[in-house]
Amino acid sequence: MSQFDDTTIRTAVRDWLATHWDPERGLVAWRHLLAESGWGVPHWPSEWCGRDLPVALLPGIEAEFDAIGAVGVARVGIRLLAAATLLEHGRDEHKARFLRRILTGEDTWCQLFSEPGSGSDLAGATTRADFDGERWRVNGQKLWTTSAHHAQWGLLLARTDWDLPKHQGLSYFVIDMRQSAIQVQPLKQMNGYASFNQVFFTDAEIPAENLIGAVGDGWKIAMTTLAHERRNADALKRWGRASDRPGRIYAEERAEIATVMEPYRWYPQRAGRVDLTFSRARETGRIAEPALRQELSRLLMLAQCAEWMAHRARHAKALGRPEGPEGSLGKLAASHLARAAAQVHTLISGADAMLAGPEAPLGGLIAEILLSVPATSIAGGTDEIQRNIIAERVLDLPREPRMDAGPFRDVPRNPPRAR
Amino acid sequence: MHFAFTDEQEQFRASVQRFLRERAPITAVRSAMETTLGYDRTLWRQLCDELGLPGIQVPEALGGQGFGFVELCIALEEMGRALLCAPFFASSVLATQALLNGASETQQLELLPAIASGQRIATLAWVESNGRWDPGGIALTATPVGTGYRLDGEKKFVLDGDHAEVILVAARAPGSVGAAGLSLLLVEAEAPGLERHPLQTLDPTRRQAALRFNGVSARLLGAAGNAGAALALTLDQAAVALASEMVGGTAALLESAVAYAKIRMQFGRPIGSFQAIKHQCAELLLAQELTAAAARYAAAAVAENAPDVPALAALAKARASDTYLQAAVECIQIHGGVGFTWDHDTHLWFKRAKTSQVLLGDANYHRERYLAQLEAGA
Numbered sequence: 121m122s123q124f125d126d127t128t129i130r131t132a133v134r135d136w137l138a139t140h141w142d143p144e145r146g147l148v149a150w151r152h153l154l155a156e157s158g159w160g161v162p163h164w165p166s167e168w169c170g171r172d173l174p175v176a177l178l179p180g181i182e183a184e185f186d187a188i189g190a191v192g193v194a195r196v197g198i199r200l201l202a203a204a205t206l207l208e209h210g211r212d213e214h215k216a217r218f219l220r221r222i223l224t225g226e227d228t229w230c231q232l233f234s235e236p237g238s239g240s241d242l243a244g245a246t247t248r249a250d251f252d253g254e255r256w257r258v259n260g261q262k263l264w265t266t267s268a269h270h271a272q273w274g275l276l277l278a279r280t281d282w283d284l285p286k287h288q289g290l291s292y293f294v295i296d297m298r299q300s301a302i303q304v305q306p307l308k309q310m311n312g313y314a315s316f317n318q319v320f321f322t323d324a325e326i327p328a329e330n331l332i333g334a335v336g337d338g339w340k341i342a343m344t345t346l347a348h349e350r351r352n353a354d355a356l357k358r359w360g361r362a363s364d365r366p367g368r369i370y371a372e373e374r375a376e377i378a379t380v381m382e383p384y385r386w387y388p389q390r391a392g393r394v395d396l397t398f399s400r401a402r403e404t405g406r407i408a409e410p411a412l413r414q415e416l417s418r419l420l421m422l423a424q425c426a427e428w429m430a431h432r433a434r435h436a437k438a439l440g441r442p443e444g445p446e447g448s449l450g451k452l453a454a455s456h457l458a459r460a461a462a463q464v465h466t467l468i469s470g471a472d473a474m475l476a477g478p479e480a481p482l483g484g485l486i487a488e489i490l491l492s493v494p495a496t497s498i499a500g501g502t503d504e505i506q507r508n509i510i511a512e513r514v515l516d517l518p519r520e521p522r523m524d525a526g527p528f529r530d531v532p533r534n535p536p537r538a539r
Numbered sequence: 540m541h542f543a544f545t546d547e548q549e550q551f552r553a554s555v556q557r558f559l560r561e562r563a564p565i566t567a568v569r570s571a572m573e574t575t576l577g578y579d580r581t582l583w584r585q586l587c588d589e590l591g592l593p594g595i596q597v598p599e600a601l602g603g604q605g606f607g608f609v610e611l612c613i614a615l616e617e618m619g620r621a622l623l624c625a626p627f628f629a630s631s632v633l634a635t636q637a638l639l640n641g642a643s644e645t646q647q648l649e650l651l652p653a654i655a656s657g658q659r660i661a662t663l664a665w666v667e668s669n670g671r672w673d674p675g676g677i678a679l680t681a682t683p684v685g686t687g688y689r690l691d692g693e694k695k696f697v698l699d700g701d702h703a704e705v706i707l708v709a710a711r712a713p714g715s716v717g718a719a720g721l722s723l724l725l726v727e728a729e730a731p732g733l734e735r736h737p738l739q740t741l742d743p744t745r746r747q748a749a750l751r752f753n754g755v756s757a758r759l760l761g762a763a764g765n766a767g768a769a770l771a772l773t774l775d776q777a778a779v780a781l782a783s784e785m786v787g788g789t790a791a792l793l794e795s796a797v798a799y800a801k802i803r804m805q806f807g808r809p810i811g812s813f814q815a816i817k818h819q820c821a822e823l824l825l826a827q828e829l830t831a832a833a834a835r836y837a838a839a840a841v842a843e844n845a846p847d848v849p850a851l852a853a854l855a856k857a858r859a860s861d862t863y864l865q866a867a868v869e870c871i872q873i874h875g876g877v878g879f880t881w882d883h884d885t886h887l888w889f890k891r892a893k894t895s896q897v898l899l900g901d902a903n904y905h906r907e908r909y910l911a912q913l914e915a916g917a
């Protein structure tokens with residue numbers, strides 16, 4: 121195990137960076153180099169751009185990157201979920217075709233799961249994929265699809281059999297988003313951004329080789345995607361921040377954040393920006409108010425505990441214990457944290473909490489927090505669904521009686537929405 | 540990294556757990572709490588002789604087991620889970636840590652072996668009727684007389700104070716204020732002028748007493764007027780220890796609530812299949828995981844003498860105060876009417892949760908302390 125020791129690894133990455141890091145290199149070229157060396161995603165398998173290192177070493181490696189301001193691989197957004205899913209369920213040809221371009225940032229991905237009639241109940245999807253002997257044809261509608269307007273590829277959950285029970289009739293595909301049979305319409309959100317979309321499929325095509333797993337495996341594979349989404353909930357706060365250093369690579373990274381990463385610009389705010397609370401409470405002098413002190417202290421304690429809980433989960437994973445539904449605990453904690461942070465920001469801002477725009481506190485950032493936090497307890501599975509998962513799979517409490525057994529064709533569901 | 544126990548620590552936990560399950564089941568708790576003493580002397584001797592628990596964190600040279608604070612907290616988690624009736628917290632946590640932090644080496648050598656072996660029960664008396672948990676609230680005075688001291692004043696909420704054989708008293712020099720002028724003194728239980736009477740409390744599983752000192756002779760421990768820091772450290776360590784005990788109690792309540800939710804049938808289905816119950820249990824598990832992470836991190840910090848122990852102690856105790864009570868309240872609720880009966884065991888944990896919520900400072904007190912610590916460090 122000595123070669124996996126933290127100091128040895130940190131020395132190795134530091135040496136490698138010392139020879140290779142150059143801020144005047146192009147962003148994509150640099151990330152190809154990272155993919156080849158394995159230092160971009162050292163916890164991935166060595167045959168797929170990684171080094172087979174335990175996740176526990178990642179913080180140390182990241183610290184070496186941060187210390188000299190070295191840019192990492194593209195790892196924000198749905199691309200991560202795509203990579204994790206393909207690593208687990210894709211065939212070698214899928215991995216060879218998609219993984220590296222995910223890391224270099226050349227391809228952007230979206231997740232086509234939710235529909236107008238099925239959100240929490242993802243297995244109730246009615247978007248259909250039918251095989252015509254040569255290729256799959258897709259018809260239907262997806263909703264809330266983040267970054268579909270930028271995406272090259274989509275992770276699609278579609279119904280391939282209507283006579284089987286709902287969970288068994290689904291299949292999982294990678295679909296090329298750049299085809300005229302797919303129409304993407306942005307949807308404006310309550311915080312003013314338009315990161316998610318509605319997506320319409322009218323005889324859209326998928327070549328046979330883009331089926332992931334076997335026909336009927338869709339639900340199982342979608343679970344992998346969702347488990348990663350939940351686990352990453354606590355990482356949201358680091359998303360989408362650009363460095364203002366000089367150098368070609370930083371300029372290209374800023375351009376990337378401004379364009380394909382644009383849908384994620386408000387994501388740190390959606391997590392509540394706990395990091396701003398203590399300093400603002402001091403700057404505004406509100407820290408002297410006993411009621412605020414209690415709320416602020418409670419919030420900071422919760423944030424600290426959530427971090428330790430996440431560390432423990434990572435540590436358990438590094439010890440080889442199986443990854444379970446614990447991600448739901450982290451996701452639920454992130455919801456509590458976001459709401460509590462929004463409350464504390466409101467208390468700190470006083471009457472100014474009513475304001476938005478450039479004259480509002482922090483140039484409108486606080487307003488953006490207040491209007492983005494409600495997404496946290498919905499996106500990636502609502503709080504209620506997380507509580508169900510924790511209760512049923514961690515505490516082993518009995519399931520609710522089902523009303524949706526039997527062939528999917530006969531299951532009661534929402535009426536189709538008019539377009 | 541403080542995020543996982545070693546295999547040895549897990550084995551230690553398992554052996555304490557097994558011992559308590561076999562020798563101190565809840566029926567034993569119920570009979571012990573009905574006695575005048577409040578605990579079972581035979582069980583206490585077994586706990587000392589077979590497991591050596593009372594001196595677990597005390598160095599071997601001072602008659603202890605030579606383990607660390609983390610092991611102490613593991614044992615406390617298990618005692619909290621079992622709701623053990625014993626003078627452990629008073630003697631092995633409060634008094635032992637006070638001696639380790641505040642007595643001279645010679646005094647430690649003289650006093651600790653008997654306490655670490657469980658032969659003599661000790662306690663720490665620092666709070667008074669004003670209910671202030673911080674050393675600044677101490678009013679009882681220690682006046683020099685010849686080679687010794689004379690104590691005048693009162694102490695309250697003294698754990699196991701009615702039967703402890705060794706009483707460590709925190710007192711101040713006449714005329715001093717705040718954390719200055721504080722000393723730690725030793726009083727023998729039979730000392731003339733000492734009156735003790737048991738307090739009737741909510742929680743029959745842990746005894747408290749009120750003590751009156753009318754010119755009681757006492758022996759100085761450590762340096763005169765210099766015990767403020769040692770006392771503050773002792774109280775922080777005790778807060779972490781108590782939080783650990785509370786984490787164990789919470790675990791017992793959560794297990795009980797979940798087990799009942801699986802078997803109790805209403806409307807043709809187990810009540811655990813109703814979301815109102817299911818979601819309550821899920822939230823409780825989350826609260827417990829968060830709080831346990833805090834208590835364990837804080838215990839490791841104490842073991843390493845980390846500088847942020849005061850902040851971490853405040854964090855752990857504030858979280859534990861809220862979480863244990865939440866678990867107790869909801870465990871009763873999930874049990875329905877039977878949960879409100881004397882025969883059902885949940886109220887015993889409820890009562891421990893209620894008093895532990897306040898003991899050593901409630902959540903508001905510790906949240907304020909935590910923020911003050913962050914401000915001091917910023």
Ligand SMILES: Cc1cc2nc3c(=O)[nH]c(=O)nc-3n(C[C@H](O)[C@H](O)[C@H](O)COP(=O)(O)OP(=O)(O)OC[C@H]3O[C@@H](n4cnc5c(N)ncnc54)[C@H](O)[C@@H]3O)c2cc1C
Nearest residue numbers: 231232233234239240264265266495498499500501502504
């Ligand atoms: C910012 C944002 C980004 C998103 N991005 C994507 C994306 O990229 N791709 C994608 O596929 N989806 C995305 N979503 C969709 C998201 O996953 C769904 O909105 C979510 O799963 C809830 O589904 P729904 O909106 O249909 O609500 P519903 O499922 O109709 O839920 C409505 C209410 O009913 C409750 N409820 C439902 N079922 C139960 C139950 N069994 N027990 C108790 N309560 C229940 C819910 O908790 C909720 O409170 C995004 C959503 C948001 C807000």
